[in-house]
Amino acid sequence: MVTVFGLGFVGLTTALGFAHLGYQVYGVDANPERSRQIAGGELPFLEPGMDTVLREQLGNRFFVTDDPKEAISQSEYIFYCVGTPYGADGAADLSYLFQAIDTTISSIEDDKFRVLVTKSTIPPGTTAEQIAPYVQKKGDVSRQLGIANNPEFLREGKCWEDFLHADRIVLGCSDPVSEEMLKKLYAPMGIPMFCVSPATGEFIKYLSNTLLATLISYSNEMAEAADAFGDIDIAKAFRILHMDQRWGGCNMTSYVYPGCGYGGYCLPKDTCALHAQAADKGYEPKILGQVISVNAKRFSVMAEKITTGLRKDSIIGILGLSFKPDSDDVRDTPAARIISLLQEWGYTSLLAYDPAAMEGFAKQYPHLEVRMAESAGEVCREAEVIAILTAWEEFREPAAACTKPILDCRYMLTAEELGRPETEGKGMELQANTGGRLEWKRSNLLG
Ligand SMILES: NC(=O)c1ccc[n+]([C@@H]2O[C@H](COP(=O)([O-])OP(=O)(O)OC[C@H]3O[C@@H](n4cnc5c(N)ncnc54)[C@H](O)[C@@H]3O)[C@@H](O)[C@H]2O)c1
Structure with missing residues (x-):
């Protein structure tokens, strides 16, 4: 099962995409208006073809929830698709990403292995230099967490088409368990997968x-x-x-x-x-x-x-x-x-x-x-x-x-x-x- 944080262009496409592949997917968004809209079967933006997929998957394999605890307890894969807007001096603002990671970690109550996957665009080195040490500081829970980068290349206006027919899937992993889990997750798509270091994955984007x-x-x-x-x-x-x-x-x-x-x-x-x-x-x-x-x-x-x-x-x-x-x-x-x-x-x-x-x-x-x-x-x-x-x-x-x-x-x-x-x-x-x-x-x- 998959939980997706952030239901914007990237997150909603990812969530519906995995639901389309047959996985059960929970979607969490910090914006209650956006969550309500999506839960009501309405797309929050113009995206050709995706309204039909939303209606097909909603309540079937895709669930919008405001209870991340329940979603995370059921999921092995946690995807972060939150915004990474301009921060100070043009650098990426990673605060939404760390908020979502905090929510994830505080919701974990068992010792199941989970992989935390950043799909948001983050500067080269962020996973190794910031996310991994941040997660490690959270104590014992970090031992059961893999951390990966999986950049997204979709184009707005063609989100659904680009999900289905992606040219390549880039998996930036530093541990073999996360890499195997992600390969298994994406295998049904039949799209070439490239396993690289997290920094290489971040850089490719x-x-x-x-x-x-x-x-x-x-x-x-x-x-x-x-x-x-x-x-x-x-x-x-x-x-x-x-x-x-x-x-x-x-x-x-x-x-x-x-x-x-x-x-x-x-x-x-x-x-x-x-x-x-x-x-x-x-x-x-x-x-x-x-x-x-x-x-x-x-x-x-x-x-x-x-x-x-x-x-x-x-x-x-x-x-x-x-x-x-x-x-x-x-x-x-x-x-x-x-x-x-x-x-x-x-x-x-x-x-x-x-x-x-x-x-x-x-x-x-x-x-x-x-x-x-x-x-x-x-x-x-x-x-x-x-x-x-x-x-x-x-x-x-x-x-x-x-x-x-x-x-x-x-x-x-x-x-x-x-x-x-x-x-x-x-x-x-x-x-x-x-x-x-x-x-x-x-x-x-x-x-
Ligand atoms: N839009 C694109 O074409 C595109 C393509 C490839 C990659 N990206 C990257 O993907 C990321 C997301 O882009 P987008 O266009 O989908 O953004 P978006 O603004 O459409 O969606 C982001 C969503 O995340 C939600 N959010 C913020 N903090 C949250 C939290 N803590 N928990 C749950 N939800 C939270 C927001 O409410 C919002 O709905 C960015 O890093 C972007 O650079 C975007």
Whole structure:
């Protein structure tokens, strides 16, 4: 049996995944509202396909409980999927993880062997240098506890698909009993498993996220260089880059593409946490430092593009608030950073629309005063200038039909959809000094 602490994107997917494999799973979340919602069969976030799985497994093999004692007494596997947000100086805040470990240990009343598995993203060395000594200090109970790291690679919006069809399972273990137990647990999935040291497991997760962030910052830097060169169709250039057969048609090309800066729960905090961890160990990762600063600057680059030549009282339309399309997650969303800058600079007439994230955005950023619209069409009708901040596919049609200046901060529209004439010469003339293709509709309309 399995207990999962934290029923967010990772925890709920893990819990339902193990229930789907036939195990009995208890889910514990510190947020009573979230627990009630899930226990009532409702997903607390937008995640395609998972509502059906929740309804299938709830009360069958998956149980939400507010009594960790009962859950832990029955379980051999305890998974920690709690948040590890920004802490001081960008380092990972591990307080939720240690709270969950405390709850676990204080609930143990027998001498059954259990393995404590961290699925949350934690900096390299955390298991060996912090978790293991912490558990050992708890006395006799620690002798019956194994400690392991099992990083998670799922993508929001594809959580269920990524659980079922994971590329690899990484088991970071330092004792053979835990390793065998985890191999047995995951065996029915038939997915390649790699047993490594806990620090290697922790590092692999950061390797993945920092590489993705690097690809994005590289792409954004190149887009800014292209703006400086002028007369460059940035979206087309990147799409043609992706045609190189050495990419092999891989999905990674979506990260080698410019936008308005990386956001969401993982890349911003994980790049900062790895940077802080390296600095703490006496090594300064220079490229990673630049990846972070290119990203931080990207929000003001975008806000400047939006406001160039605009009156302070102009209505600015915002299309997209979530950090990526098909998601309602607004944690560290670029839209919040850009909107915050617009307001700071005195542009306060903002009208926004997002198909899924308006409620969450208003709740998470109550200090940002944004009027919410009913549709993308309403934004295009009412605003004087429109900024696309999330590449929701449903924005394509209204944006292409719109005659107002469009700032396509996600490079989702083709030159034709943006209303750029086919003759390169004419385009070139209009784009001079305006920062490239992104600006064409503005230069066309505002001269
Ligand atoms: N979201 C992703 O795409 C993703 C992908 C891979 C890894 N991760 C990592 O997984 C971890 C969780 O991410 P998430 O997006 O699922 O977070 P989340 O914020 O969606 O969920 C975390 C949950 O943990 C709960 N929680 C906090 N303290 C608790 C405690 N002591 N006991 C029980 N529940 C507690 C919170 O109430 C919350 O519901 C993070 O370390 C993250 O970096 C996230």
